[in-house]
Amino acid sequence: MTAIDTAGRGDAWRRLQFFFDSKVHVRLESLIVLALLCVAMTVLSPYFLSVSNFLNILLATSTIGVLAIGATLILSSAGLDLSLGSVLGLSGVAGAYLSVELEWPWFMAIIGALGSGALAGYINGQLITRTRIPAFIVTLGMLGIARGVALIIAPNGGAIYGLPDIVVYLGQGRPFGVPTPVVILVLTALIAHYVLAYSRFGMHTLAMGDNEGAARATGIPVERLRRELYAISGLLAGLAGLIFMARVNAGDPTAGYTYELTAITATIIGGTSLFGGRGSILGALVGALIMGVLQNGLNLLAVQSYYQQIAIGAVLIIAVYIDQLQSERERKS
Amino acid sequence: MTLLEVKAVAKHFGAVQVLNGVDLTIEAGTVTGLVGDNGAGKSTLMKTITGLYGTDGGEIRFDGKPMTGLNPGQRRALGIEMIYQDLALARQQDVAANIFLGREPVKWAFGILPGFVDKAKMDADARKMIDRLGARIPSIHRPVGMFSGGQQQTVAIARALTFNPKLVIMDEPTAALAVREVESVLKLIRQMRDEGIAVILISHRLNDVFEVTDRIVVLRQGRIEADLQTGKTQMREVVGYIVGAH
Numbered sequence: 001m002t003a004i005d006t007a008g009r010g011d012a013w014r015r016l017q018f019f020f021d022s023k024v025h026v027r028l029e030s031l032i033v034l035a036l037l038c039v040a041m042t043v044l045s046p047y048f049l050s051v052s053n054f055l056n057i058l059l060a061t062s063t064i065g066v067l068a069i070g071a072t073l074i075l076s077s078a079g080l081d082l083s084l085g086s087v088l089g090l091s092g093v094a095g096a097y098l099s100v101e102l103e104w105p106w107f108m109a110i111i112g113a114l115g116s117g118a119l120a121g122y123i124n125g126q127l128i129t130r131t132r133i134p135a136f137i138v139t140l141g142m143l144g145i146a147r148g149v150a151l152i153i154a155p156n157g158g159a160i161y162g163l164p165d166i167v168v169y170l171g172q173g174r175p176f177g178v179p180t181p182v183v184i185l186v187l188t189a190l191i192a193h194y195v196l197a198y199s200r201f202g203m204h205t206l207a208m209g210d211n212e213g214a215a216r217a218t219g220i221p222v223e224r225l226r227r228e229l230y231a232i233s234g235l236l237a238g239l240a241g242l243i244f245m246a247r248v249n250a251g252d253p254t255a256g257y258t259y260e261l262t263a264i265t266a267t268i269i270g271g272t273s274l275f276g277g278r279g280s281i282l283g284a285l286v287g288a289l290i291m292g293v294l295q296n297g298l299n300l301l302a303v304q305s306y307y308q309q310i311a312i313g314a315v316l317i318i319a320v321y322i323d324q325l326q327s328e329r330e331r332k333s
Numbered sequence: 334m335t336l337l338e339v340k341a342v343a344k345h346f347g348a349v350q351v352l353n354g355v356d357l358t359i360e361a362g363t364v365t366g367l368v369g370d371n372g373a374g375k376s377t378l379m380k381t382i383t384g385l386y387g388t389d390g391g392e393i394r395f396d397g398k399p400m401t402g403l404n405p406g407q408r409r410a411l412g413i414e415m416i417y418q419d420l421a422l423a424r425q426q427d428v429a430a431n432i433f434l435g436r437e438p439v440k441w442a443f444g445i446l447p448g449f450v451d452k453a454k455m456d457a458d459a460r461k462m463i464d465r466l467g468a469r470i471p472s473i474h475r476p477v478g479m480f481s482g483g484q485q486q487t488v489a490i491a492r493a494l495t496f497n498p499k500l501v502i503m504d505e506p507t508a509a510l511a512v513r514e515v516e517s518v519l520k521l522i523r524q525m526r527d528e529g530i531a532v533i534l535i536s537h538r539l540n541d542v543f544e545v546t547d548r549i550v551v552l553r554q555g556r557i558e559a560d561l562q563t564g565k566t567q568m569r570e571v572v573g574y575i576v577g578a579h
Contacts, residue, residue, distance in 0.1 A: 022474065199448050200437045203426075207434055210423035217385060217421045218435035218492075219406020277425040 025197055025280045027271035034290050041297040048300055055179060059247070061292035062181035063088070063240050063256075067263035068270070068284040069192045070236035073229055075267055076196065078209035078276025079135045081233045083124060083142035084240075084263055088256030090150040091117040091241025096160035096251025097153050099167065106164035113242040114235060120146050121234015125227035135230075143260070150253035159252040163245065171246025181243045185285075188239065193281040205229060209276025258309070265316040266291045274320055275327050291315075336361045336531050337382070337500055342391035344377055344555075351377045353555040354391065361499065362529045364522055366542035366563070369552035370575055375535050376418070378552065379502045383415045384408040396499065406435060412499035416506055418535075420489045424478030428470060429459035431477050432492045462491040466521065483514035490521065501525060502533045507541055519545045539568055551575055 020028040041048040067084045074081045095113030098104045120142060127138045151157045173180040196202035208215040208222055216222050240259075245251050270287030272279040291312065298308050337359040344352040351374045359365055369375050380386040382393060384405040393400040395411060403411075422431050430437075433455050440451040456473060463470050468487040470480065477488050486506065493501050503522070507515045522545050525532050536542050542549060543563060551559040551574040559574040573579050 194449075198450055198452075200439060200450055201448075203430060203437055203450060204435070207423040207426060207430070210425045211421065213419070214417075214421035214423050214434065217383070217405055217415070217417060219404060219409050220435045221404075221406070273425075277423065 021271070025193070025282045026286055027280070027283055030269055030271060030283060030286045030290065033269070034286055034293065037290060037293050037297070041293060041300070045297065045300040048297065053296065053300075055182075057289070057292045057296045058182045059179050060296065061288045062179070062185040063244050063247075064259060064262050064266055064291060065185045065285055065288040066188055066236055066240040066243065067256075067259055068266040068288045069189060069281055070233035071260075071263045071267040072270070072272045072279050072281055072284040073192065073196065073205065074135075074233050075264070075272045075274055076209050076276060076279030077205045077226065077229050078212070079128075079226065079229065080139060081121075081124065081230065082136065082139040082260050083120060083146055084233070084237045085256040085259035085261075086143045086146035086150070087117050087120045087234055087237035088241040088244060088259060089253055090120065090146040090153075091238040092245035092255050093150040093154050093160065093251040093253050095167075095242060095245055096163060099164055100160050100162055100251070101155070106166050109163060109167045109245075110170075110242060113245060114238040117238015117241060118231055118235040121237065122227070122231040124234065125230030128230065129223045129226050147253070154251065154253040157253060159250040161250045163249055163251075167246050168249050169246070171243055171248070181247060184239070184243060188236070189281055189285050196279060196281050201225075201228075206277055206279060209273075209279070211277075261316065262291050262312055263288075265312055265319060268316065268319040268323055273323055273327055275323075278327075334361045335359075336396060338392075338394040339378075339382070340392045340394075342378070342381055342393060343389050344374075344381055344386060345389055351555050352381070352388075355552070355555070355557055357550065357557060359500065359531050359533065361531050362526055363548065364526050364532045364534060364546045366546035366549040367533055367535045367552060368537075368539065368542060368549060368571065368575060369558075373552040373575075374555040375552050376504060379415060379504060379533065379535065382408075382500075382502065383413055409435070409496070412497070413502075414493035414496070414498040414500070415502040416486075416489045416493050416504065418504040418508065420485055422477050422485055422489060425476045427475060428463070428473035428477060428488055428491075429455040431488050432459045432462060432495055434492065436496065458495065459491070462495050463487065466491060466494075467517065482509040483511060486510060486514070486518070490518070494525075498530060500531045500533070502535070504535045505537065506534070507536060507538055515541065539571060542571075543568065553577055 017028050020026060047053060067088065070084060071081060091113040094116035095109040098112040099106055099109035124139055124142055127133060128135050154160055170180050175183060204215065204220045204225055208220065208225060212222060244255050266287035267284045268274055269290055270280055270283030272284060294311065295308055335358055339355055339357040341354045341356060342352055343354055355378055367375050377386065381388050384403055395413060400408060423434065438451040438454050439448050459473050466487055470484055477485055506518050510518065519541060522532050522534065534542060534546060546563045549561045549563055549566065549571055550557060551571060
């Protein structure tokens with residue numbers, strides 16, 4: 001409690017923050033950052049403010065957004081999934097391999113992508129709960145393994161082109177003028193938001209991330225919950241891989257390289273705690289939009305992509321620092 | 334009526350034998366003080382009763398039913414509740430979420446979507462429970478980590494009492510409390526006894542133990558050292574058993 005909190009204005013601000021946190025499930029600060037970023041880009045670039053550019057941003061955000069949903073569920077439970085980007089790459093290759101190389105029916109591209117993602121996540125969860133190796137290490141290992149498997153499956157490590165039309169529609173279609181990936185992202189986010197904020201599964205996830213001992217003592221099956229969460233995270237990485245594959249009409253083994261960095265950054269900017277116990281799917285979407293606008297803006301300003309990596313990394317570190325300050329305040333009694 | 338029967342329960346962690354065949358019987362509607370030095374095995378014994386730890390020997394029966402193989406959630410459903418020394422609260426979650434942790438009521442949204450947590454019912458029942466305990470909580474929508482020690486204690490107690498328990502185990506419930514708050518916890522323990530609930534009170538504060546219990550059990554090096562009627566013993570005797578001077 002600082003002196004300013006007792007002043008009337010500080011109080012109103014805090015009440016507004018609380019309202020956004022608890023009712024809108026999005027942090028007020030992240031909405032302000034998004035708005036400021038949009039204003040800044042509008043001023044800096046004449047190309048920013050247009051319908052087609054916004055569709056570009058949404059399209060680019062959809063892959064990261066789906067990954068960020070998985071990251072939100074995992075971070076809420078005080079876990080970590082570093083394999084998201086690699087599993088995305090593996091999923092696209094697996095789907096393309098089945099439908100193009102093996103010439104299996106089109107839906108096998110979808111099942112292959114989602115299935116390989118879920119399998120990778122399932123393996124993560126089994127290893128973490130059965131061997132007690134930290135999630136950080138298991139998923140870091142999976143980051144290497146999934147990427148390696150993707151490169152082995154793809155002929156000569158190159159991309160597999162020429163997917164069936166129906167599958168390509170998932171990436172390039174425009175039902176009612178909205179890109180299909182955006183539709184998929186919004187639907188997935190709504191389901192995930194409902195699960196995290198209003199279901200027992202979600203409440204148990206947050207409780208486990210908050211105080212695992214308490215969750216266990218009240219009878220929540222902590223280990224099973226954790227296995228389910230990693231499998232879901234993998235499934236979502238598979239979905240992101242499917243979207244990516246459909247968008248570029250290819251299974252590319254190098255797809256999703258360092259996407260876990262962007263997705264986890266988006267998640268934390270969105271108000272999910274790296275230390276567990278607090279998480280918001282809608283916040284993660286706002287976070288993903290912030291990352292999308294940032295990258296789009298830097299592109300429009302012709303900033304080299306190397307600098308963008310630096311920007312994302314810096315944003316991650318700053319976001320975690322702010323989260324850390326807040327978590328310390330919450331944990332102190 | 335015998336509610337809880339602990340027979341020859343043994344427990345070791347690696348090479349360390351923590352419980353060496355403990356026998357204990359608890360009657361409904363009584364308050365039992367469980368005392369002993371640090372490392373005597375009090376908390377471990379209680380955790381074998383709640384199901385947080387398995388046993389390496391012996392048997393635990395509750396309400397006549399064997400507890401072997403039941404997890405903490407199943408034992409809570411049968412009426413065994415424990416208030417942990419560290420309170421076991423999820424500090425970033427609000428009061429209702431903590432009281433209903435692991436037992437959230439669900440409703441069917443629009444008649445079709447399954448498993449929506451019934452937040453309105455949770456809030457209402459949480460408020461009722463807090464009021465019944467006569468506690469003052471600033472807002473039940475705040476994360477419990479923002480509350481004082483006594484207020485957090487109230488939430489932990491409310492969680493234990495909301496689902497009509499038959500046995501409530503309290504591990505050092507007064508250790509972190511101010512004097513006035515201690516009084517209200519002791520009053521609550523008597524109230525529980527009058528309602529027919531069995532209470533096991535673990536405490537280092539022998540004054541509290543003497544004030545509220547019917548019986549005092551002393552645990553020493555993983556064995557029951559003494560089992561005394563509170564009215565027929567005195568502090569010196571209990572302390573003697575705790576340090577092994579008898």
